[in-house]
Amino acid sequence: MSIWEEVKDGGAPGGWAWLDRYRIVCHPGHEGLLRTADLNTIAGMLRCEEGHLIDPQPNQNKNEVRRLEVEHEGVTYKLFLKRYYNYRLRSIWRRAFRGAIFPPSVVKAEHDNLELMNSWGLHVPESLVYGEHRFAGALINGYLVSLEIPDAMGLDYLIREWLPQQDAALQKETRRILIEHLADAVRIMHENGFEHHDLFFRNIMISGLDFTKLYMMDAPRGRIWPRFVIRRLRVNDLATLDAAAVFMFRNTERLKFMLRYLGRERLSAEDKELVRKVLKLSNPQRERQIVRLERAIIIDEEGKAQYVKPNKDGDS
Secondary structure, eight states, X not given: OOHHHHGGGSSOOGGGGGGEEEEEEEOTTOHHHHHHTTOSSHHHHHHOOOSEEESOOTTOOSOEEEEEEXXXXXXXXXXXXXXXXXXXXXXXXXXXXXXXXXXXXXXXXXXXXXXXHHHTTOBOOOEEEEEEEEETTEEEEEEEEEEOOTTEEEHHHIIIIIGGGSOHHHHXXXXXXXXXXXXXXXXXXXHTTEEOSOOOGGGEEEETTEEEEEEEOOOTTOEEOOHHHHHHHHHHHHHHHHHHHTTTSOHHHHHHHHHHHHTOSSOOHHHHHHHXXXXXXXXXXXXXXXXXXXXXXXXOTTSOEEEEOOOTTSOO
């Protein structure tokens, strides 16, 4: 066993411990809750086997997400624990410029991007703490804990399961509201020079069927760019959204989204060129989006929803 595999348990062996570095950043007011949950240290985070594993991927050593319920001072808190593992030397080198060696780490980037979006008035999950364990400068373990969005529903589930069950009038009104608020949220991000980079429907949530509150999530690869750069890179976010939009919105509604996003009543020649670029980039993505939107939901014995991919015949 290599030393890189030994340090995955939270600390280097023997005389190598001096190369360990730990960083825990906790939001004020949540220290007691995190101590109760044993999530205020790297070691505690690694011990955690409570709750329910969301979308388990047994062959993947990163991006494990657990849903926890923690009792603290008479209140039940519902938390999401996102854990990152990065203890193979090959993967460390492969991700060297994506936080594995050169900061910021993926957990710090995600935390900071959530804070940025919150500062712009967008709805985001409340982050409680993030932590890093580095050995010899390389990120080995990282984690992020956030509060669960109450009565959350992902747009991917809304499109596939919830919306088709509603009457035509409610479907049309829901699409109108989503177009307006989604266009406004994306415009705010891009006006601030921010490229989300993973703007899939599964990374956008609503709370309690309030379609005016769209929660932006999972933006560890998001980045602030100068204005002249974001005007070019915004095509990536818009194309990612449009690739899935054809399964929910009519063409006229997709046009209304672009008009709202651009703040126009009619498209200019420059706007039409932007639309052409978005379509050129989004068309090849549509097949992958079909797979994502065909994810089914199963309910386990305790009533917790978990996503599973359909098999080749389309059954879960």
